[in-house]
Amino acid sequence: MAYTHENPRPARYKWEARQAASLVEETRKTLASRGWSFAREREAAEAIAASGNLGPHTLEEAQGILNRAGRIYGSTRRRLEEWPLGAAYVERASMPGVPAAAREACQYLTALDADRAQEPNRRGWSPSTTYAGHLLAGMPEFGLRETVYALELVHKHRRQLPPALRATLFAGAGAELAL
Structure with missing residues (x-):
């Protein structure tokens, strides 16, 4: 018999049922935040969260899905924290209105990135920027480091931005911001 979310794999012990419930709750929290x-495993995570059970997944598989999501998040945060602060971008990031505009640009590109860079459609983030772009878009505000990182990521996708937003971020910038 094939297990599905409508016909989930039954727990053999009470501790398995408690562990499964805990994994479902953690998956829901992680999806929300x-x-x-979850990258390519997002559909599996969404099915677990929506159904309230692990469906065809074992405890180990569901834990693996959460662990991989945690590693992706952790490595993306580390990259942000270790990103070198280039002088031209620091100067640009220090200009009035640029941090808010950089955050808005990240949110704009994230809204275009419904496929999370899985399709080569030139909409939203690219495969190399999608995780960082989504991380930045979810931040409530930007400091200098976040603004510099956002400027460098957004610069690659600037042609997708509305003209006014692009002007706020890059007007008058010359080759010093070229990547």
């Missing part, structure tokens, strides 16, 4: 980190 940083669903992008």
Whole structure:
């Protein structure tokens, strides 16, 4: 018999049922706060969260899905924290209105990135920027480091931005911001 979310794999012991319930809850929380980190396993995570059970997944498989999402989130945060602060971008990031505009640009590109860079459609983030872009878009505000990182990521996708937003971020910038 094939197990599905409508016909989930039955727990053999009470501790398995408690562990499954805990994994479902953790999956729901992670989806709500940083669903992008599930990457290609997002559909499985969404099915677990929506059904309230692990469906065809074993405890180990469901834990693996959560662990991989945690590693993606952790490595993306580390990259942000270790990103070198180039002088031209620091100067640009220090200009009035740029941090808010950089955050808005990240949110705009994230809204275009419904496929999370899985389709080569030139909409939203690219495969190399999607995790960082989604991380930044979910932040409530930007400091200098976040603004510099956002500027460098958004610069690659600037042609997708509305003209006014692009002007706020990059007007008058010359080759010093070229990547």
